[in-house]
Amino acid sequence: DSGVTQTPKHLITATGQRVTLRCSPRSGDLSVYWYQQSLDQGLQFLIQYYNGEERAKGNILERFSAQQFPDLHSELNLSSLELGDSALYFCASSFRDGPYEQYFGPGTRLTVT
Amino acid sequence: GENVEQHPSTLSVQEGDSAVIKCTYSDSASNYFPWYKQELGKRPQLIIDIRSNVGEKKDQRIAVTLNKTAKHFSLHITETQPEDSAVYFCAASDPNDYKLSFGAGTTVTVRA
Numbered sequence: 001d002s003g004v005t006q007t008p009k010h011l012i013t014a015t016g017q018r019v020t021l022r023c024s025p026r027s028g029d030l031s032v033y034w035y036q037q038s039l040d041q042g043l044q045f046l047i048q049y050y051n052g053e054e055r056a057k058g059n060i061l062e063r064f065s066a067q068q069f070p071d072l073h074s075e076l077n078l079s080s081l082e083l084g085d086s087a088l089y090f091c092a093s094s095f096r097d098g099p100y101e102q103y104f105g106p107g108t109r110l111t112v113t
Numbered sequence: 114g115e116n117v118e119q120h121p122s123t124l125s126v127q128e129g130d131s132a133v134i135k136c137t138y139s140d141s142a143s144n145y146f147p148w149y150k151q152e153l154g155k156r157p158q159l160i161i162d163i164r165s166n167v168g169e170k171k172d173q174r175i176a177v178t179l180n181k182t183a184k185h186f187s188l189h190i191t192e193t194q195p196e197d198s199a200v201y202f203c204a205a206s207d208p209n210d211y212k213l214s215f216g217a218g219t220t221v222t223v224r225a
Binding site for chain 1 (some may be wrong): 144145147149155156157158162164175188202206207210211212213214215216217218
């Protein structure tokens with residue numbers, strides 16, 4: 001157990017819908033990273049927050065957004081869902097903003113039908 | 114941005130033998146290189162990492178080596194066991210924003 005929690009574990013929804021994925025970092029960690037894992041694209045970085053502020057962005061679609069709240073938990077919002085958005089979504093946390101160990105949560109498996 | 118290539122994509126070894134996975138990276142300023150193990154349907158689990166000021170690091174049966182000049186790093190697993198069967202990912206940390214760029218993964222199968 002990494003200490004990072006994610007909810008829900010599984011999510012099945014229809015195209016065009018909107019979902020919210022939630023992540024709670026390890027106690028004391030200030031940075032949260034979101035990654036998408038699909039069979040054809042591997043593990044891809046989406047976005048990072050550090051202490052409530054957006055720190056870095058990857059190839060995140062405009063339909064996706066995220067935020068980090070004062071209690072440091074983070075939410076990833078996916079809207080206008082398409083079949084291709086079906087994937088495992090992981091968040092990871094690290095102590096500070098820097099080249100430090102990132103610990104992954106158990107992931108949310110999103111299936112868009 | 115950082116580009117990480119990983120080889121081989123699949124690796125089958127006899128129990129007790131060694132396994133070696135190699136990765137190359139593109140940004141010479143990258144300074145942190147973790148390795149993750151992922152079992153089917155589970156989270157990536159950090160197993161070992163190395164920083165650019167170190168050439169080699171060992172933790173029991175696993176070791177990682179880094180060649181900064183050639184921009185490549187490798188994972189070595191000795192005395193492989195069936196529980197080592199998993200997908201292994203290398204990664205490099207972007208020197209500007211520290212996000213991880215992952216290799217495509219290596220599926221390791223340890224034959225009993």
